[in-house]
Amino acid sequence: MRVICAGHVNWDVTLHVDRLPEPDGEGRITDRSQSGGGSATNAAVALAGLGADPLVFGSVGRDDHGENARRELAEAGVETHLVESSEPTTVKYLIVDENGDVAVLGNDGANEAFRATDLPADALAGADHLHLTGQDPDTAARLARDAAAADIPVSFDPGRRLPYRDYTDVLSHATILFCNDREADHARDAGLFESVSTVVVKHGDCGATAHVGDRTVTTPGCPVESVDTAGAGDAFAAGFILATRRGDDLDRALAVANACGALATQTNGARAALDWDAVDGLLGTDRSTQAGRYRNNRTD
Numbered sequence: 001m002r003v004i005c006a007g008h009v010n011w012d013v014t015l016h017v018d019r020l021p022e023p024d025g026e027g028r029i030t031d032r033s034q035s036g037g038g039s040a041t042n043a044a045v046a047l048a049g050l051g052a053d054p055l056v057f058g059s060v061g062r063d064d065h066g067e068n069a070r071r072e073l074a075e076a077g078v079e080t081h082l083v084e085s086s087e088p089t090t091v092k093y094l095i096v097d098e099n100g101d102v103a104v105l106g107n108d109g110a111n112e113a114f115r116a117t118d119l120p121a122d123a124l125a126g127a128d129h130l131h132l133t134g135q136d137p138d139t140a141a142r143l144a145r146d147a148a149a150a151d152i153p154v155s156f157d158p159g160r161r162l163p164y165r166d167y168t169d170v171l172s173h174a175t176i177l178f179c180n181d182r183e184a185d186h187a188r189d190a191g192l193f194e195s196v197s198t199v200v201v202k203h204g205d206c207g208a209t210a211h212v213g214d215r216t217v218t219t220p221g222c223p224v225e226s227v228d229t230a231g232a233g234d235a236f237a238a239g240f241i242l243a244t245r246r247g248d249d250l251d252r253a254l255a256v257a258n259a260c261g262a263l264a265t266q267t268n269g270a271r272a273a274l275d276w277d278a279v280d281g282l283l284g285t286d287r288s289t290q291a292g293r294y295r296n297n298r299t300d
Contacts (some may be wrong), residue, residue, distance in 0.1 A: 001052045001245055002126055005145055006119070007040030007133030008111040009058040009082060012267060014094045014230070020103050027097075032264045036069040037092055038111065039159055041078070041134035042234035048077040049274035049284050050242050055123065056292055058135075059113035065089035066110070076271070081123060086111035100226030100265055111135075120262035121140060127152055129241060132174070133234070134159035137167050143153060143172035148211055156196075157237050170194035176280035178202065178237050200240060200254075202233055202261070208254050219254040222262035229265050235272040236261035239279065259283050 017027035033190040044054035056073060060082050073080050090109030090275030096102050116139050124130070130147040131138050132154065133145050144154045155176035158167055162179065163186045171177060176198045180202055184201045193199050199211040207221040239260030243253035259282045264272035 001128045001244065003044070003047050003054045003129045003131055003241065004057055004119075004124065004127045005040040005044040005047070005054055005131045005133065006057040006114075006140070008038035008090065009041050009056065009060050009066075009069055010036070010038035010090045010092045010106070010109075010111060011069055012037030012092050012230075013016055014096060014228070014267070016096050016098075016228075018098060019288050020095060020097045020101065026243065027095075035271060037094075037231070037271070038090070039231075039234050040131075040156060040203060041069070041073060041112075042231040043131055043133065043157075043238045044073070044078045045076045045237035045271045046235040047242065047263070048272050049272070050238060050276060051277075052238075052242060052258075053079075055081060055127075057081050057114065057119050057123075059083040059085050059110050060085055061085055061089040061110040063088055065091065072271075076273075080241050081119060082240055083114040083118050085110035094228075094230050096228050096230065096268075100229045102228070102230045112139070115139055116146065119143070124152070125150060125169070128153045131241060132156045132158075132170065132239065134161050137165050137170060140167065141169035145169045147179045150171040153236065155241060157233065158183070159233075168192070168195070173220075176200060176241075178233070178240075180204070180233065183196040202230075202236055204229070205262070205265075207258055208236070210254055212250060215250070216296075217250045217254060220260060221253060222259050224262045224266055224282075226265040231272055232261040232264040235264035235274060238274070255283055 016031040021027040044056045047054040087110040090111040092106035154174045157178035158176040162183045177196045201209045205221045209218040236257045240257035243256040259279045
């Protein structure tokens with residue numbers, strides 16, 4: 001399945017600390033690492049691991065961080081269409097405590113330099129699904145509108161900027177909205193739930209809830225020991241998209257998504273190298289049966 005993931009492409013510097021400091025406090029750094037990040041790329045890497053054919057659409061600077069991000073994505077089997085900007089590649093600093101909880105610091109940099117018109121028309125026409133992550137509202141709205149006009153399903157995971165940006169036009173063309181509990185409170189108060197047919201609320205290690213019309217389904221999380229929660233929501237979205245596309249019912253799709261999110265928390269950094277064996281192993285599923293179902297429902 002061809003999935004276009006559009007949004008931010010970052011370079012992440014991850015600092016593991018003994019605790020997240022309060023104002024005027026101090027934490028001790030226990031480990032430091034660097035890798036590519038950004039919700040669009042995190043979701044794309046997870047999709048590639050699960051057998052999809054993802055393309056990342058975004059923008060980077062003409063610098064080493066941008067080149068490294070391209071290289072990492074290629075190594076993960078992810079195709080890219082990245083606009084080069086005179087601004088530097090966006091760098092995010094992820095501060096992770098011993099419980100896996102994350103605080104993020106960053107600058108805007110080049111990650112919103114791309115526009116919808118930078119994506120070739122044939123790239124969108126060849127897609128089976130468009131997954132939008134946090135980005136410029138006008139760009140996201142144009143991409144969503146073009147995809148909907150071509151009968152391509154659209155999912156949207158706006159992230160923590162949802163309360164501060166107007167994504168009403170985007171959601172008028174989307175079929176799935178992903179959000180966490182805090183974002184869901186804002187979306188509900190703003191009447192955004194009424195704009196899409198499926199709303200999926202991520203509860204972290206407590207599982208997730210899907211609202212589809214008058215139906216609400218909740219599934220528990222997977223009991224794993226969390227190392228780093230960065231990127232878990234992006235892996236969750238990847239699992240849900242593919243599970244629904246292969247014909248899983250809503251309960252099963254949520255369970256698969258929860259497993260993908262849980263597996264992502266067991267590795268350092270925002271990128272999750274997923275595969276169906278790991279997902280089905282966590283869920284206790286007969287892999288041979290599920291593999292057959294997935295192959296039979298693929299559209300590529």
